[in-house]
Amino acid sequence: MEQTQRRSAGVVSAPSRLLDGLQRWLPKLVIAPTFVLIGIGIYGFMLWTGILSFTSSSFLPTYDFVGFDQYAKLMANDRWLTSSKNLAIFGGLFIFACLFIGVVLAIFLDQRIRQEGAIRTIYLYPMALSMIVTGTVWKWILNPSLGIEKLMHDWGWTSFSFDWLVNSDLAIYTIVMAAVWQASGFVMALFLAGLRGVDSSIIRAARVDGASLPLIYWKIILPSLRPVFFSAVMVLAHIAIKSFDLVMAMTAGGPGYSTDLPAVFMYAHTFTRGQMGLGSASAMLMLGAILALIVPYLYSELREKRHD
Template sequence: MPTRSIRGRLQEALPKLVLAPSFAAVVVFVYGFILWTIYLSFTNSKTFPNYTLTGARAYQRLWTWTFETDPPSSWYTSITNLGIFGVLYIGLCLALGLLLAILLDQKIRGEGVLRPIYLYPMALSFIVTGVAWKWFLDPGLGLEQTLHQWGWTSFHFDWIKNKDRVIYTVVIAGVWQASGFVMAMFLAGLRGIDGEIMKAAQIDGATPWQLYRRIVIPMLRPVFLSAFIVLAHMAIKSYDLVVALTSGGPGGSAWLPSNFMYEYTFKRNEMAVGSASAVIMLMTITAIIVPYLYSELKEKGR
């Protein structure tokens, strides 16, 4: 009996022992460094950390910099770009993903070929996507040059070199990469809807438009919410796509908050200001994820 008891305790403790190193690493290298970043945001750290607390001075400097004092790669430019990029990126990915999912759900021929084609861009890294679209959108190499060679010399598409429109090229590349992933989420949701509901609505005389607008799309609410959370998270932390596609844009005009954070932390020796921007990004992500987790836990608790 004592031998069995010891063996049983070892079997119960083994999973905890195996997971303990990973758990400790997460605590130290994720949550520990988050707390460290928050602490640095309340200091006057420059090139190296300075652990003397100075209050919210870094946050004040972050929000008082303007286009005139720090043009154009300011914090205001970054958050404005995030607003443009986030709204268009999330909205277009949801709309295009839903449309593609509905089309594939019609049991069309070649679905097995089309589905991986749509999903393929998500298998690429943002660096590869950025470089490919940089070549495609470059006026001297890609689309514009090709159309000029075909005789359409009046065509011009120089957004990637235009500081007022360069952020929209980031939207184009981002939507191209993520819309297939959203399509897969919606397609799984569509395939999970009870077919009897659809048949009953059709028997009652519902048109395809009414069927999707009043029955199918409302039933996809959990998928919409999940896709929104994933896309919002990707939009807020986007960095490599901007760097690979635009190199920050003319004069930093394509910066997102992640680009601002990297630039000021590692290149301009403003570690406190960079930490403050990182904390604001964390707060933004938290403000999106926490309500989602609360709603999920609330649904499971019913």
Template structure:
């Protein structure tokens, strides 16, 4: 049997070389195709069946969606999502841009401040939720500390108050995510053309006017990116709520993600849970698709 020559092995290597990158990413692409998009399609199919504890592949049309939108608990979850998303996104943007402008002044403690505010992003939402649950617990955290310091009339029981519990979720979410928004804005501010700023200063424009009239309008794409990222985090918020409030008291902090979990695994309503999951997917797609379209159209125009 003839042994392969050096020339033939070199030819094989030359033919493989252009496809090495594709061969490297092929396994991860195949895994994503099956375990992400495959399960999305499977969930979509299950949402049109009468599956309960176990999958049932008999199609029943849109009955699960009709049942879903007739449930008062689902409407509570949607209302909570709007309140949580609005406050979470708005406060994160406000804190992020203020901190970014502060750090853009090249203050001495920039490194320390940046580290302090970015550190929460290194934590999981489970850790964040558990930590804030201890801090806000009336018998363990902030309220007890105030009582021990002599302020016995102090009360901060938001965690067990159905009217205020949702705001504790907002508080914990803002604490974790505002540093990330700050980093986005700071990178954008540092990328602004300094010649334009110097020209405005030579014309006598004050620093607030430079930021409001020149710098902030020039980083509008970063605002859009931050909103999309924060909205995505808000829609799929699950572990933070579970760790902090468990969806309670009652259903006062129920969100679509926790609703889906309860219906699928606690109530054995797999078809209903799949329908709520598909509604969450539609919400995320409604946010991401227009953003991607605008980004791709902007690149084509360039």
């Protein structure tokens, strides 16, 4: 009788152990294909691009390693230097303008005004558009023969001129205008969420002490939103470094190379000029620029968490 009970218990426990093991491993099996695809499609191709940057690859990849020759050619390439200069101008103005406009709009909406939901939706709407649509619309608006300049001429102001889009010295600033129009609403949403998380008792205590509302925002509230500032800068810098479709839609890098950015340079030399090694080198420098921004930020965040 006891032997029969032991056997039945063993029969019951075996499927139970099998079921427990299946429940433990099933989630891992489900997400395993995703991790494999990410590993191959992202990190694998990043590694492959890095390898190609040290080769003499042209239209097709070859593995004739030439050391840092492609990077040396890149640093001596006038178009790459122009692209890097344009990125500094575009990135600096884009980040500063988006932060300024986003903070001002967030403070404005934080006053609990009427129709806040509708106004917030209007500000956020440009972010719902693709960069191609934004670039095409702004190209029409800034085109001297179609947009603002033609409208002013039709209204009688024939001396009005606004030809920035076709002016090689000013065309890069039109890219900044379009990018700021699209991204400033997103920054506003980030800061508005941060402002709504500030304890209202702090504001009331400061008002009791006689502080004005602008001074409260400048001295108390905005300094407490340092993590929001860091997050916004990281996102905006990432957008600036990889900007491609907006430039292609508005100017295609012209006039000449005056609005070239590194992403445009990389595409042109890799896919149209058959210089895969040089394009890969430019892509790795872009990756390095992004890592130079992200790694210190992640390090500071992890260090703060350890101290907490």
